[in-house]
Amino acid sequence: MAAAREIKAREVVEPGDDDAVELAKRHLVQPWPYAGSVGAEARALIGEGEGIYITDASGKRLIDGPAGMWCINVGHRREELARVMYDQAMALSYNTPWYTMNAPSAELARRIADAAPGDLSHTFFTTGGSSAVETALRFMQFYNNVRGRPEKKLIISRGGAYHGSTYLSASLNGRPRDRHWMDGADELVIKLSSPDPFRRPKEMSIDAFTDFLVDQFRDTVARVGAGRIGAFVGEPVQASGGVVVPPDGYLKRIREICRENEILYVSDEVVTGFGRLGHVFASGDVFGLDPDMITFAKGVTSGYFPLGGVIISERLLEELRRSNHPDALFGHGLTYTSHPIGCAVALKNLDLLEEGVLQHAREIAPYFQARLKTLEELPLVGEVRGAGLMACVECVADRESKDPLQLDKDVGKRIDAHCHELGLLVRPLINMCVMSPPLIISREQIDDMVAILREGISRTMDDLRKEGVWRG
Template structure:
């Protein structure tokens, strides 16, 4: 689809002033993650429509949706099959209270998700999204240890560069720069380990030695804190919002082994990597060779057509809870929209689409996607292009030898995004990085166009920085 202009689809009726979304947003809409200088007075880029791998902006220009919304529009925009299921389910049953009733779509979806999960992970709890999925897993860990008579076993291990959510407990695990600068958390329960980023490993160290160092740090941390106090390790198989950090080979399997030997729950946060992003419904076992105790998911489960998330839990954990001598203990956790019938119905049809050919397409086209993006490393501003499946990150650096981000690191990604927007591509800027995770239905021709635009956008950014005397690369 070429970039084009389209007239406004919402003209004002006679005698009415035209609605101005930018003005309304500045006056009334609080945006996610605002800075103090703009909070409550901010309007962001308007998205009008979506179609396949494209979205239109407020001016009617069509852009390739490079981030697939927020890692989530996996089957693409404007899928009639999902829209019809959403409508039909809402007309049949729009809502039921999960506290004392249930609905058929949630039971069907739980069964199908359990069939895709590795090992004995066959119990599914549905939430409203990724943050509440991680929050649910952590609260389940606390309940599990309380029932088993181990109230001291509550420490959570996370990592630098991690992102696990925006609820209080899940956000406490976040390890990205700036995430926690002005926000509180339960720091007494969370221990952060090093980020497993091979690009940032110590100079002269091999990837294998770097992996050894990370595993040794993990083992030493368990010994120092004591396994009797550590309830869970929470980790993304690929650290998505931290910059698509792909850990060293076998790192996750070695960490999982330490967790298993020390009775520490391994929570695999697959909010981004599940439902096709790596070509599989779940990537923990099929891609990384691990069998966690809990997997969290969201985003691609409905391809963004309805808010839904959840966790899949090992049957062993439920067996141990039921065998305890505290049969009256209650997992006092739930959400008004847990097991929402509309969301679960949409997710069922979304799974049909994934299983019907989209997963296979994603697996087939992923090597081409990674190879074409890797060509951007010819640009001197680009330090590394990394990724797996249909997720990748272009990291910009001041110079490749030092691997230091640019002095203007907060603006470089935004600069590239602005140029790419003019050329027909929506990019997700992350400080000095650009993340790409398009809908799984993307074609080779669309990948070529995406990479060409990104190449030009980075080139224009380099010219800007040189002209402003901010970079001499």
């Protein structure tokens, strides 16, 4: 059986690896390219995956440290998901969501409502995380228009945030390099400080830092006016910002201010949802939140099919139904909204999560965090932080100043290159390395991952010393 699966996997890798590299350079535009190489770039070619592993074009087997892009939660080559994909395509491959519907989407919406906190009861399905956040924001605008508050449209986001690549969702992003050369709806967005305890002022305690963040939010609402602010959008854990885990109690206090001022609280769980923190949704089970909306994607299908969505509070929908504008049209939809194949895959994926993967993730997360924390013994490492099965190793020139290695912005890439050679794929983010492996990872595999990462960082320290850019 395994041999047959291997043959089938290899049959789909066409044309040959060398041809794929050349074709990419000539015809493929990669995501997030630099102007100097746009449309003329090939990246590391991956041929196949199995469990927590992927294989590159040279045949090297690698631990998939980022789980694709935070999403291969139940692991690669799950025959159950492939079979459902095939069966649903043979039954119904597509239906227009404008005036028809399909059964898998209705059942998935029910299962999601059962798992969601508070009164979150209805789901609008999208194609991914960016379109999920975009939908939540457009719904906020529609909601306030129908309720006679057309001026209540501003959106509060934070430094370090990442919410997507569509025009409005990308406007919320709080990483400066994402926006240097890109336009955005800046007139609609207010950015607050990142809730990153590692980067707080040296003399400030965690409690004082939390108070600062909450006061900044409250003062902003008072200064701008609650009547002009429509939504706060925040990741429970800032993922692409470097796995920033906020101080205890911070998010609940922000939620209370939102409730007091009729500001919709949108919890962006594109990364943290569907098991990354051991639960279907982290907002309620981990952080004690009852948001007005939750956005999700990635892990909902474990990356096997593009699907996302936004879960909306029953209260908001009831208010719209009771309004004086019953003919007001929410003019928003996507060709692939409620895609039957995506929803069928998500249902089976949810089965796998609930039948043991979530429990395993909760049980193994403390070991994962503890083993990675040992990397703080290395002088290049300023902090290892994380939650559940997501973590970040942040490198600094020295721990006193926490200088993020301005002399060498490719430290993360250097570490990734060494780790690739040793058998591990890392997600490099300038001076950081992010790890978010498939949730099925074992203790032994965690040990392997940490050992390779330790050696990759050690080799990078040697390189930096030899080049004279870091003394250590």
